[in-house]
Amino acid sequence: MFISYGFSVSESGELVRRTEAALAAYGRRFDVPVILNREYDHAEDRCRRNGWNRELARLPIERAWLATNHALF
Numbered sequence: 389m390f391i392s393y394g395f396s397v398s399e400s401g402e403l404v405r406r407t408e409a410a411l412a413a414y415g416r417r418f419d420v421p422v423i424l425n426r427e428y429d430h431a432e433d434r435c436r437r438n439g440w441n442r443e444l445a446r447l448p449i450e451r452a453w454l455a456t457n458h459a460l461f
Contacts, residue, residue, distance in 0.1 A: 395450075
């Protein structure tokens, strides 16, 4: 599952609520900011290795969204 938070037109609180609701179906808690940071690191590595510059340029927007909205999780 991939959710692009930084480019969503939805309100931040609503995105977090939807994420929490989806993850609750698994019956356990997840540290979403930690997971997202790890996935952003993996995505950055893949983008650099494959020359996906447009996707690489989008990552700072995703990371900024997470930094701004970290407390909502």
